[in-house]
Amino acid sequence: MAGVQPRTISRKPSDQTPSVRIAHVINAQGLGGAELYLATLVRSAHERGIEQLVLNPFARPSSSSFAEHVRPVRHETRRCDDLRGYPALWRWLRARLATFRPDVIHVMLFPATVAMASVPRVPGAARLLTNMYGAGLRVAPHGRIKEPLDRWAVRRFDHVVAISDAVADHVTSRYGYPASDVTCIPLGWEGTPLPHTMVPKRPPTVVCVAHFRPEKGHAVLLEAFAAVHRRLPEARLVLVGQGPLEAQLQAQVNALKLTANVEMTGPVDDVWPYLARADVFALPSLSEAYGIAVAEAMAAGLPVVASAVGGVPELVDPGVTGELFPAGSHSALADHLLRLLASPELSRRMGDAAKAASELLRRERSLDRHLQLCERLASPHRSNSGGK
Numbered sequence: 542m543a544g545v546q547p548r549t550i551s552r553k554p555s556d557q558t559p560s561v562r563i564a565h566v567i568n569a570q571g572l573g574g575a576e577l578y579l580a581t582l583v584r585s586a587h588e589r590g591i592e593q594l595v596l597n598p599f600a601r602p603s604s605s606s607f608a609e610h611v612r613p614v615r616h617e618t619r620r621c622d623d624l625r626g627y628p629a630l631w632r633w634l635r636a637r638l639a640t641f642r643p644d645v646i647h648v649m650l651f652p653a654t655v656a657m658a659s660v661p662r663v664p665g666a667a668r669l670l671t672n673m674y675g676a677g678l679r680v681a682p683h684g685r686i687k688e689p690l691d692r693w694a695v696r697r698f699d700h701v702v703a704i705s706d707a708v709a710d711h712v713t714s715r716y717g718y719p720a721s722d723v724t725c726i727p728l729g730w731e732g733t734p735l736p737h738t739m740v741p742k743r744p745p746t747v748v749c750v751a752h753f754r755p756e757k758g759h760a761v762l763l764e765a766f767a768a769v770h771r772r773l774p775e776a777r778l779v780l781v782g783q784g785p786l787e788a789q790l791q792a793q794v795n796a797l798k799l800t801a802n803v804e805m806t807g808p809v810d811d812v813w814p815y816l817a818r819a820d821v822f823a824l825p826s827l828s829e830a831y832g833i834a835v836a837e838a839m840a841a842g843l844p845v846v847a848s849a850v851g852g853v854p855e856l857v858d859p860g861v862t863g864e865l866f867p868a869g870s871h872s873a874l875a876d877h878l879l880r881l882l883a884s885p886e887l888s889r890r891m892g893d894a895a896k897a898a899s900e901l902l903r904r905e906r907s908l909d910r911h912l913q914l915c916e917r918l919a920s921p922h923r924s925n926s927g928g929k
Contacts, residue, residue: 561919562592564643568599568652569607574833575649578728580610585908594641599652638663644919658694667918670698675708675830692716702726704831705852729904730836735817744775745882748819750812750834753784758825764871767797769878778803781815816841821881827868829853839899844891846877862895
C-alpha cells in the first residue's frame with residue numbers, strides 16, 4: 542500500500558489484555574505494508590494502555606513518515622549504512638532494550654531480524670518475530686546471501702508470526718522451525734472503501750498499488766498492458782506507489798508508447814479513491830508473502846488478477862473473486878485483463894464476491910490475535926524473571 546493518513550483507533554482499554562511491555566524493532570524507511578501494519582498495531586496497543594517502544598535501527602530521512610504514524614508512542618532511530626556501523630548499532634540496541642526492559646521484543650523485516658538476532662538476549666524478555674518474506678527472500682536482491690542469514694536469525698527467536706500459510710510452510714519446511722512455535726496471523730486490511738457509484742463515467746481502468754521494487758513485477762504488468770492497449774486503445778493503467786525503479790518504469794512506459802494511457806501517481810495519502818476509479822486490480826508480483834494491496838482491492842469491490850505466488854492464492858479464488866496467473870507471464874496477465882475489461886458484468890460479479898470475501902480479512906481480528914499472543918509469550922518470562 543502506498544500510504545495512508547494516521548488514524549485514531551476507537552478502542553477502550555480491554556480488561557482481557559493485561560499490561561505488557563513491548564519493544565518493536567523494525568527497519569522502517571518508508572510506508573510499506575509491514576510498516577503500516579506495525580503502526581496500526583502500535584496505536585491499537587497504545588489505546589489498550591500497553592507500554593511500548595519503537596526502535597528503528599536503520600533509519601533514513603524517509604523514516605519520518607513512519608514516525609508520524611506511531612505517535613504518541615516513543616520512536617527512536619539510529620542510522621547504520623554499512624557493516625562498519627554494526628558494532629555501534631548492536632551496542633545501541635542492547636542499551637535501549639536494557640533500559641526499557643520489555644516483556645516481548647517484536648521484530649519485523651529482514652535487516653532488523655538479523656540485527657536483533659545478533660544482540661545478546663535481554664533477560665526475561667521473549668523474542669517474537671513477524672516474518673515478512675518467506676520464500677520471497679530468495680528472489681530479493683542478494684537473496685542467496687539473505688536466506689541463510691534469515692534461517693540463522695529465525696532460530697534466535699522464541700516464536701514466529703507467519704503472515705500467510707505460505708510463509709508458515711516456508712519457515713517450518715525450509716528452515717526447520719518447530720511448527721508448534723509458529724502462529725499464522727494474516728495482516729488484513731483497514732480503512733473505508735469508497736463506493737464506485739460516486740465515480741463519474743471513465744475509460745476501462747486497471748490499477749496496481751505496489752512499491753516500485755523488482756519483486757513487484759511492474760515490468761511484467763507494463764508488457765501485459767501494452768497488449769491490452771492494442772485491443773482496447775482507450776484503456777488506462779494507474780500505478781500507485783513510488784520506489785527505486787520509478788525512472789526505469791517511466792522509461793519502459795515511454796518505450797512502449799503508453800505515456801497517454803499510463804499514470805504513475807507517486808506516493809499518495811489515500812488509496813481508496815484510486816481503487817474506486819478502477820475496474821480491475823492487478824498485482825504481478827514475483828514474490829508476495831501476503832498481499833495487503835490484494836485485500837484492499839477486494840474490500841473496494843474489485844476483481845483481482847494476480848500472480849500465483851506466496852500468500853496470494855490464499856486470498857484470490859480463481860473464477861470467483863478474480864484470476865491467478867503464473868508469475869512473469871505477461872501474456873496470461875493480458876488475457877485475464879482483457880476478458881474482465883471487456884465484460885463489465887463479469888467484472889462486477891467478481892468484484893461483489895471479492896468484497897464479500899474481504900469481510901473475513903479485516904485487520905481488527907489480526908490486531909487482537911497479535912496482542913493476545915504477545916501477552917501469552919510475556920507471561921512465563923515475567924514469572925521466570927520475578928515480574929516487573
